[in-house]
Amino acid sequence: MRRVEIIANIASGSVGADAPAVAERILAEHGVAGTVHTPGGDLSACLRKVIDSDPDAVFIIAGDGTARAAAEMSGPDGPPIAPLPGGTMNMLPRAFYGDRAWPEAMEACLTQGTPRMVSGGEISGRLFFVAAILGSPALWADAREAARAGKLRLTALRARRAFRQAFSGRLRFTLDGRPKQKTEALTLMCPLVSSAMDEDELALEAAAVDPSNAIEIFRLGVSALTGSWRDDPSVSMGRCRLGKVWAAGRIPAILDGEPMRLEPEVQIRFRPKAFRAVALPA
Incomplete structure (x- = not known):
């Protein structure tokens, strides 16, 4: 790599105020040209400018939302993206770099990194590369974020809201032309991280998640956040290339660790x- 552009969000979970200086030092030590950008309010414009400058790679030191946005914007034809861990969950960084801290992952990318095409999923124009959760268990992400911030009262309020909304709006879905079904939630896992699929398999791992009561919703909400949801007895597995999901109102969701509300259909x-990543040797 001769030129690497870096976006460092110093306000993100585990980046730190000294991240720009540390990143510049690492670039200099490896003889790589580049600029460290610290975006203000318009993150999208910053990403667009950096990607359009066509560097050899774009390194992202930020949270899950920024990593997902950068990969989505660059796509399969743009510069390779290195999603370095700078957030709380770090779902995409962990998939590529394990538990390395971002400076260690950055050095590994500069010395060993190679471009690699990565598959992913799309939900009404929004891409994800690790996993998506649709339905009421996704509401536990809001409680989790409040707990991480030490806001106990807000955590309790959001947890009560998650319980209150359980079973209030079940999802309907159809996958690959199969019969319509109802479920409390639908989870989609990409080949990048699925332990039940080969990495080059051309499908998403789909799981209909249908607990029978609020206690099971709580258990599932916890297991979804810790990655052990496959072991939940209310989960049934399958494969998906095309599908449709609809509900009576907007659908709570988590895409690669980022909470959001999707349209009713x-x-x-x-x-x-989906995009090219800076990957390390297996």
């Missing part, structure tokens, strides 16, 4: 070529 699609 969404389309699901597997993307075999």
Whole structure:
């Protein structure tokens, strides 16, 4: 790599105010040219400017939302993206770099990194590369974020809201033309991280999640956040390349660790070529 552009969000979970200086030092030590950008209010404009400058790679030191946005914007034809861990969950960084801290992951990318095409999923135009959770268990993400921030009262309020909304709006879905079904939640896992699929498999791992009471919703909410949801007895597995999900109101969701609300009806699609990542040797 001759030129690497870096976006460092110093306000993000585990980045730190000294991140720009540390990143510049690492670039200099490896003889790589580049600029460290610290975006203000307009993150999208900063990402667009950096990606359009066509560097050899773009390194992202930020949270899950920024990593996902950068990968989505660069796509399969843009510069490779290195999503370095700078947030709380770090779902995409962990998939590529394990538990390395961002300075260690950055050095590994500069010395060993190679471009690699990555598949992913798409939900009504929004891409994800690790996992998506649709339905009421996604509401536990809001409580989790409040707990991480030490806001106990807000955590309790959001947890009560998650309980209150359980079973208030079940999802309906159909996958790959199969019969319509109802469920409390639908989870989609990409080949990048699925332990039940080969990495080059051309489909998403889909799980209909249908607990029978609020206690099971709580258990599932916890397991979804800790990554052990596959072991939950209310989960049934399958594969998906195309699908549709709909509900009576807006659908709570988590895409690669980022909470959001989706439209009442969404389309699901597997993307075999979603973006190029800076990957390390296996």
